[in-house]
Amino acid sequence: MSEKYPFSVIEKKWQDAWQAQNLFAADETDPREKCYVLNMYPYPSGVLHMGHVVNYTLGDVVVRYKLLRGHKVLSPMGWDSFGLPAENAAIRTGVHPHAFTEKNIKHMRKQMTRAGWGYDWTRELATSHSDYYHWTQWFFLQFMKKGLAVKKSAPVNWCNSCQTVLANEQVHDGGCERCDTSVEQKDMSQWFFTMSKYAQRLLDGHASLRGSWPDSVLAMQEEWIGRSEGARVVFKIKETGEDLPIFTTRPDTLFGVTFMSLAPEHPLIEKLVKGSEHESRVMEAVNEMRRQGTSERDIAEREKVGIWTGCHVVNPVNGDIVPLWVANFALMSYGTGAVMAVPAHDQRDFEFARKYEIPIKVVIHPDTESLDPDSMTEAYADPGIMVNSGPFDGHNNREAMPDIIRWLKEKGYGEGTINYRLRDWLISRQRYWGAPIPIIYCDDCGTVPVPEAQLPVLLPTDVQFEEGGGNPLATSESFLHCECPTCGKPARRETDTMDTFVDSSWYFLRYADPGNSTQPFSLEAIRHWMPVDQYIGGIEHATMHLIYARFFTMVLHDLELIDFDEPFKQLFCQGMVCKTAYYCEEHKWLGEEQVINGTRKGDAIVDGECSECKKPVRSEMTKISKSKFNVVDPDKMIESYGADTVRLYMLSDAPPDKMQIWSESGIKGSWRMLSRLWDLVTENLKNVSPVDIPIPTELDSDNRALRRKAHQCILRVTEAIDGGFQFNTAIARCNELLNQLRAMKASPEPTVLREILETVLRVLSPIVPHFSEELWEQLGHKTSIFAHGWPQADEDVAKEEQLELPVQVNGKVRGHITVAPDTDGKTIEAIALENENVKKWLEGKTVRKVIVIPGRLVTIVVS
RNA sequence: GCCGGAGUGGCGGAAUGGCAGACGCAGCAGACUCAAAAUCUGCCGAUGGCAACAUCGUGGGGGUUCAAGUCCCUCCUCCGGCACCA
Numbered sequence: 001m002s003e004k005y006p007f008s009v010i011e012k013k014w015q016d017a018w019q020a021q022n023l024f025a026a027d028e029t030d031p032r033e034k035c036y037v038l039n040m041y042p043y044p045s046g047v048l049h050m051g052h053v054v055n056y057t058l059g060d061v062v063v064r065y066k067l068l069r070g071h072k073v074l075s076p077m078g079w080d081s082f083g084l085p086a087e088n089a090a091i092r093t094g095v096h097p098h099a100f101t102e103k104n105i106k107h108m109r110k111q112m113t114r115a116g117w118g119y120d121w122t123r124e125l126a127t128s129h130s131d132y133y134h135w136t137q138w139f140f141l142q143f144m145k146k147g148l149a150v151k152k153s154a155p156v157n158w159c160n161s162c163q164t165v166l167a168n169e170q171v172h173d174g175g176c177e178r179c180d181t182s183v184e185q186k187d188m189s190q191w192f193f194t195m196s197k198y199a200q201r202l203l204d205g206h207a208s209l210r211g212s213w214p215d216s217v218l219a220m221q222e223e224w225i226g227r228s229e230g231a232r233v234v235f236k237i238k239e240t241g242e243d244l245p246i247f248t249t250r251p252d253t254l255f256g257v258t259f260m261s262l263a264p265e266h267p268l269i270e271k272l273v274k275g276s277e278h279e280s281r282v283m284e285a286v287n288e289m290r291r292q293g294t295s296e297r298d299i300a301e302r303e304k305v306g307i308w309t310g311c312h313v314v315n316p317v318n319g320d321i322v323p324l325w326v327a328n329f330a331l332m333s334y335g336t337g338a339v340m341a342v343p344a345h346d347q348r349d350f351e352f353a354r355k356y357e358i359p360i361k362v363v364i365h366p367d368t369e370s371l372d373p374d375s376m377t378e379a380y381a382d383p384g385i386m387v388n389s390g391p392f393d394g395h396n397n398r399e400a401m402p403d404i405i406r407w408l409k410e411k412g413y414g415e416g417t418i419n420y421r422l423r424d425w426l427i428s429r430q431r432y433w434g435a436p437i438p439i440i441y442c443d444d445c446g447t448v449p450v451p452e453a454q455l456p457v458l459l460p461t462d463v464q465f466e467e468g469g470g471n472p473l474a475t476s477e478s479f480l481h482c483e484c485p486t487c488g489k490p491a492r493r494e495t496d497t498m499d500t501f502v503d504s505s506w507y508f509l510r511y512a513d514p515g516n517s518t519q520p521f522s523l524e525a526i527r528h529w530m531p532v533d534q535y536i537g538g539i540e541h542a543t544m545h546l547i548y549a550r551f552f553t554m555v556l557h558d559l560e561l562i563d564f565d566e567p568f569k570q571l572f573c574q575g576m577v578c579k580t581a582y583y584c585e586e587h588k589w590l591g592e593e594q595v596i597n598g599t600r601k602g603d604a605i606v607d608g609e610c611s612e613c614k615k616p617v618r619s620e621m622t623k624i625s626k627s628k629f630n631v632v633d634p635d636k637m638i639e640s641y642g643a644d645t646v647r648l649y650m651l652s653d654a655p656p657d658k659m660q661i662w663s664e665s666g667i668k669g670s671w672r673m674l675s676r677l678w679d680l681v682t683e684n685l686k687n688v689s690p691v692d693i694p695i696p697t698e699l700d701s702d703n704r705a706l707r708r709k710a711h712q713c714i715l716r717v718t719e720a721i722d723g724g725f726q727f728n729t730a731i732a733r734c735n736e737l738l739n740q741l742r743a744m745k746a747s748p749e750p751t752v753l754r755e756i757l758e759t760v761l762r763v764l765s766p767i768v769p770h771f772s773e774e775l776w777e778q779l780g781h782k783t784s785i786f787a788h789g790w791p792q793a794d795e796d797v798a799k800e801e802q803l804e805l806p807v808q809v810n811g812k813v814r815g816h817i818t819v820a821p822d823t824d825g826k827t828i829e830a831i832a833l834e835n836e837n838v839k840k841w842l843e844g845k846t847v848r849k850v851i852v853i854p855g856r857l858v859t860i861v862v863s
Numbered sequence: 864g865c866c867g868g869a870g871u872g873g874c875g876g877a878a879u880g881g882c883a884g885a886c887g888c889a890g891c892a893g894a895c896u897c898a899a900a901a902u903c904u905g906c907c908g909a910u911g912g913c914a915a916c917a918u919c920g921u922g923g924g925g926g927u928u929c930a931a932g933u934c935c936c937u938c939c940u941c942c943g944g945c946a947c948c949a
Contacts, residue, residue, distance in 0.1 A: 004901090216867050216943075223866065223945050230949085248949060261949085304947075329947040339949045348947060421948060539943080604874095652887070653875050659942085661875065669887055676902095729877065732886035739886090806882045811930055813882050851929060856881050861929050 005678040007642030010774040015113055023786060024118040026074040028528050035071035036529050037063045038508055040537030044079045046104035048111045050577040050624050051538065053634045054660055057650045058574055058725065059536045060117040064766035065721060068790040074529050075118060076511040078125035079105050082500045084162065084178060087433040090465040097433045101128055111635060116643040116769055123514045127503035132510065133435035134456035135520035136503055140438060141449050142559055148194050151447065155265065155332065156426055158186040163470055164430040165190060167499060168423055169544045190428040191437055191496065195551050199225050199420040202550055205566050213571040220542040226421025231405050233414035235260065238312040238321055247335035247419050251404045252397040253342040255389040256363035257320065258353065260313045261306065261327035263337040264289035269309065269326060278310035289328045304329050304352050316413040318390060327352065335419055343379065350379040363388050364397050425548065427499045432463060432472040434497030442484035442491040451485050471495055504545055505552035508532055508567060526562050535568040572657065572725065576623045579662040581630040583618045584610035590617060591629040621661065632662050644768035645671045651727035651767055674771055677738065681757050681775045688757065689750035691780045696751065702744055703752045710759045711798035713737045714791050717763045727767065734760050762791045807832045808859040809841040825852040832858040
């Protein structure tokens with residue numbers, strides 16, 4: 001690509017200039033209204049990828065737009081710099097994670113500057129720096145004081161490949177989120193944040209976020225929190241008299257219980273069968289179910305298997321004695337780990353009952369027919385009339401629900417309750433490269449929090465990184481051994497570090513006061529900048545980062561450290577970047593160069609063959625990823641086309657929340673737009689009026705039309721941005737204006753020409769900032785284009801002088817009329833009926849009705 | 864199965880219930896060139912017609928309305944999320 005316009009020179013020039021001007025420095029003393037625009041910070045992998053480019057371009061455009069709209073903007077950037085890759089690199093290459101991370105940060109900072117993204121680098125933070133993780137540890141201690149950080153033994157998700165535990169949110173389809181290894185269940189004593197206590201608060205917060213956050217994110221969080229209303233009912237085990245509480249959302253079917261299922265992990269099982277004739281038979285089956293684990297239970301065709309324990313339970317509501325089973329579909333982690341089974345009215349229970357020949361008891365009939373347990377082919381789950389249900393016979397089951405719950409409580413059988421799927425947040429990680437959990441274990445004093453004055457607990461350097469060597473922290477003698485802060489005796493440190501999602505749960509707060517060495521932040525600074533006005537990032541964080549950060553913020557609110565409880569006012573999630581990828585049945589994903597004998601259609605190759613096996617290759621539009629060999633290197637793109645062209649392309653094709661399709665010809669289109677505009681401006685430098693010459697009041701119609709288009713452009717671009725970041729249509733509006741300018745035969749009036757060119761540059765300046773700055777300067781301006789604010793549209797100039805209205809006859813356009821904008825309806829009607837084209841369609845018909853929609857159209861109804 | 868979103872030219876996509884296809888990409892024709900690239904000009908939903916123009920057309924079917932891509936009902940497909948959650 002030849003350099004049509006000198007982008008590499010001007011991009012460097014303006015990046016330096018902005019830095020010299022401190023364009024992006026956020027200043028508390030600045031009286032303008034604040035606007036905090038935040039992009040989700042990256043993990044410093046060392047290379048920028050296309051996902052970053054979409055995210056940060058979008059963020060930068062918003063930052064610059066807000067600056068132009070007269071806000072003082074806080075636009076910080078930092079690094080989510082703890083985490084596995086640095087540690088894996090240490091195992092592989094022997095380079096310490098700290099050195100590895102710092103090198104990557106340095107490189108990425110440079111790449112970001114080259115892309116033209118403006119940040120207040122004086123506020124930069126890295127979560128792996130001790131002045132940051134000092135406060136991550138401090139927060140842990142505050143949580144602990146409130147009883148929100150607890151160590152408990154619980155079944156945890158263990159990834160054998162990563163040699164660490166995972167939070168529930170980090171397990172996808174039974175596999176580790178990072179490495180896909182199948183996750184095992186293990187009982188381990190680990191640190192948790194008791195997030196489940198905040199389930200209802202998190203849900204309630206949605207009311208204030210609705211409309212400002214994408215519906216999809218709120219929906220995902222709701223699902224994740226998983227509130228369900230029902231009742232807790234206490235059954236008794238007949239053989240031992242022990243209580244067995246269960247949770248059900250269908251207390252209306254309590255009279256239809258014909259068996260009970262326990263989760264294979266339920267602690268009661270051993271006790272019940274011990275020494276009985278059933279012991280070996282039951283334990284064998286139970287162990288098999290446990291061995292499968294939840295993930296394998298999923299895969300095993302979801303076949304429902306179970307085994308009778310030999311025991312029974314007593315149903316409190318009617319005294320029925322029913323068998324107690326262990327079933328592989330019952331989950332220990334939900335409710336109480338015991339499920340009452342009503343086969344007549346629950347499909348899963350129905351299938352199980354048929355399989356094991358357990359009786360079925362109908363307690364709800366449809367209004368019209370009655371059900372026969374022997375001939376039923378599926379469970380009846382719809383509403384109906386209750387039968388065999390003691391005091392509730394004859395009632396509609398839905399309507400009776402509140403009465404049933406009241407009755408359960410009165411009789412002492414149970415009570416109404418709400419259950420949540422959201423569980424506590426497991427934060428322990430058996431890793432080196434994270435914030436150490438500030439805890440000391442003493443033989444005499446037990447679990448002792450590190451005194452705040454002794455923070456930070458620093459990561460030691462005398463550690464060994466070895467493949468499969470477990471947690472490297474445990475190899476550090478200097479770290480492991482310490483004094484008990486309470487009694488002074490030798491003690492040892494906790495070697496687990498915190499999940500990196502803890503780091504990212506408060507980084508947005510630290511940006512407000514990044515240099516504070518005596519507290520995580522001052523309330524004053526927080527009050528000045530928080531909450532975040534616009535948060536921008538990927539949808540993949542919907543149920544992880546975004547729920548943790550909200551939880552953390554609520555806790556800090558309750559600790560009276562901050563005075564709000566929702567951190568992000570407005571959230572925008574950008575779409576994924578996709579590109580065509582190629583797949584061969586035999587050789588899996590192929591790079592473009594491995595596809596042969598195909599025909600190029602646009603950007604894709606169709607009907608190609610695999611260069612190895614000559615088998616047909618299938619093409620698919622899919623997310624850019626290394627494993628599918630369809631990556632695009634943003635650095636190369638910036639080198640070939642310049643940052644402005646890449647930025648423009650990222651925004652010009654589709655709305656930014658949709659999937660973005662990367663195409664080589666697409667970026668050429670953006671390149672063309674800028675090159676042509678460059679020529680247009682530079683060739684007209686001698687034709688424009690000097691700066692600040694007023695536009696004459698008398699202009700010919702072409703010049704008036706041009707000005708009209710320009711002012712309409714400002715209005716519509718503003719609308720497009722404010723109405724949800726629709727930069728694609730904003731760019732289209734600019735092209736329309738430029739097309740009209742080019743189509744004009746005579747040379748425009750010099751002041752008008754200046755107005756048009758300046759308008760385009762100003763509305764495009766957030767998107768192509770270097771380009772706009774340069775041409776703005778060449779047009780004779782001495783100060784930055786960003787100092788001139790957003791252009792103001794003049795409504796009078798933007799107003800149409802003549803309106804062309806379509807005239808419909810019975811819904812079809814049959815002609816057009818031209819009228820002045822203030823023409824009254826009666827006159828318009830008369831003109832429309834006189835129109836030659838329209839008249840043809842009225843011949844021999846009776847006009848029933850004429851409807852004039854002011855400014856839009858005229859429609860005539862005839863018969 | 865449940866929840867969220869979406870189905871519009873060859874492609875990405877525009878359209879406060881009011882002229883469907885803005886803007887761009889690709890394609891075609893022409894200009895420039897020894898030639899190619901780049902650039903510039905024109906055409907570009909389908910069908911019929913020399914044309915003016917007409918008919919059809921926003922996943923399928925039905926409805927509301929003077930008027931439906933847009934609203935209502937119903938079905939289908941795709942994408943994303945959740946899922947033995949009791």
